[in-house]
Amino acid sequence: MATLIGENINLRALEPEDLDFLFSTENNQDFWKVSGTQLPYSKYILKKYIKNSHQDIYEAKQYRFVICTKIDTPIGIIDLFDFNPQHKRVGVGILLLPKYQRKGLGSEALKAIIDYAFTYLDVHQIFANVTTNNLNSISLFEKFKFQKSGIRKDWVYSDNTFKDEILYQLIKNTNEP
Template identity: 40%
Template sequence: MNTPPDTVTTNTPRVALRAMEPEDLDWLYAVENNREVWNVGNTNVPYSRYVLHDYIANATNDIYNDGQVRLIVENEEHELIGMVDVFDFNAQHRRAEVSIVVRKEYRRKGYAAAAIDQILDYSLHILHLHQLYAVVAEDNEASLALFLKKNFQTHNRLKEWLFDGVKYTDAIVLQKIL
């Protein structure tokens, strides 16, 4: 999917979202087994290549079937920039959680903002969601700034919500009505 003209700014790079392919396995394996990101999500165990290969092969990218949609973010040169997840889908209330991971070498260059623009449009017009929310560690300044820039509103602080193996960190809940 391409960025709609009304969301493109001169400082925002163009990105495309696509389904995961078998060629993404090595990168997905590296992300899912990176302990640095375990404390910001709900995962704290390593995944085998077999499990991830099976996930890629069997994911339908139908949020009603899988309960989530995981998409790869690419730049105009078709380089893998990162991935965005829409998960914890609740069909009755038409809401889901959103998260994004961007490769270190592409951070702070506008790719995450462009990907969030894409997933907001996709969530509203394709998934027909009413709202997205994100749960972000209070010390993750880059992610908080990203979601606030995209007009997510802060609504709650979850005390000692995230545990990194040593200490607990509060999390901020950000919400956007689509």
């Protein structure tokens, strides 16, 4: 599926070999403020998650892709969530390990997932939720013409303070084929 291949990255399904990567990512407390996680995950739970990750997005309403380099080194995760085929929308969230940020790899991954969602899932819109202090994500989503649709005031509590959250939407141009 060429849609999930970029110039420098690939998006692929979770594999059993991703257990250690997923364990370190999910249990990194620096990422918890953007993921909504508050407790660590055990390897046992993550093994079960990987085992069940084959579920179709129409059944699970979500799907996690691993962002990999061309030599299959995992460098991040991009999730589709709250998939609603009736209303033709899906949410997207992206996480890149810090040493891979600001190198264009997140842009490649987001472009691939946008193409995938519009082409294969036939959604009308993709949305993202970004705190107002997450300047890297704001820059990334705005680069791809996601529009600010609203702000949820004091929506996320982290680092002993409330943060506003921006709702971004990318609505498919119905004038394109």
